[in-house]
Amino acid sequence: MEPHRPGQRRLYAVSRGRKDAVLAETRKNFLDVDQLQIEVRQFYEGKNCAAAQLKIVVNRKIELEVVDAIELNADQKVCSIRAYKG
Numbered sequence: 505m506e507p508h509r510p511g512q513r514r515l516y517a518v519s520r521g522r523k524d525a526v527l528a529e530t531r532k533n534f535l536d537v538d539q540l541q542i543e544v545r546q547f548y549e550g551k552n553c554a555a556a557q558l559k560i561v562v563n564r565k566i567e568l569e570v571v572d573a574i575e576l577n578a579d580q581k582v583c584s585i586r587a588y589k590g
Contacts (some may be wrong), residue, residue: 537562552576 534540539562546557553575560568568589575584 539563552578 541559541561541564543559543561544556545559546555548555553573555574556572558568558570558572560570562568571588573584573586573588574582577583
């Protein structure tokens with residue numbers, strides 16, 4: 505997994521200490537929308553990481569282009585998620 509670089513917009517990060525808060529915020533975000541469309545444009549998978557380029561449409565009005573970078577631990581469980589807008 506590559507480190508954060510200047511010019512990339514880091515939207516959020518899930519870390520062990522903040523997991524409950526991030527999950528609660530994510531749950532709230534999903535409850536606040538009437539319709540959510542997610543199109544996977546590209547998907548890349550490595551031994552301990554994955555990345556997905558997504559097009560997200562919220563309530564048929566707001567379009568977001570996002571790249572999610574996912575890091576997995578030795579047990580192949582998610583230990584980090586970063587999302588970059590743009």
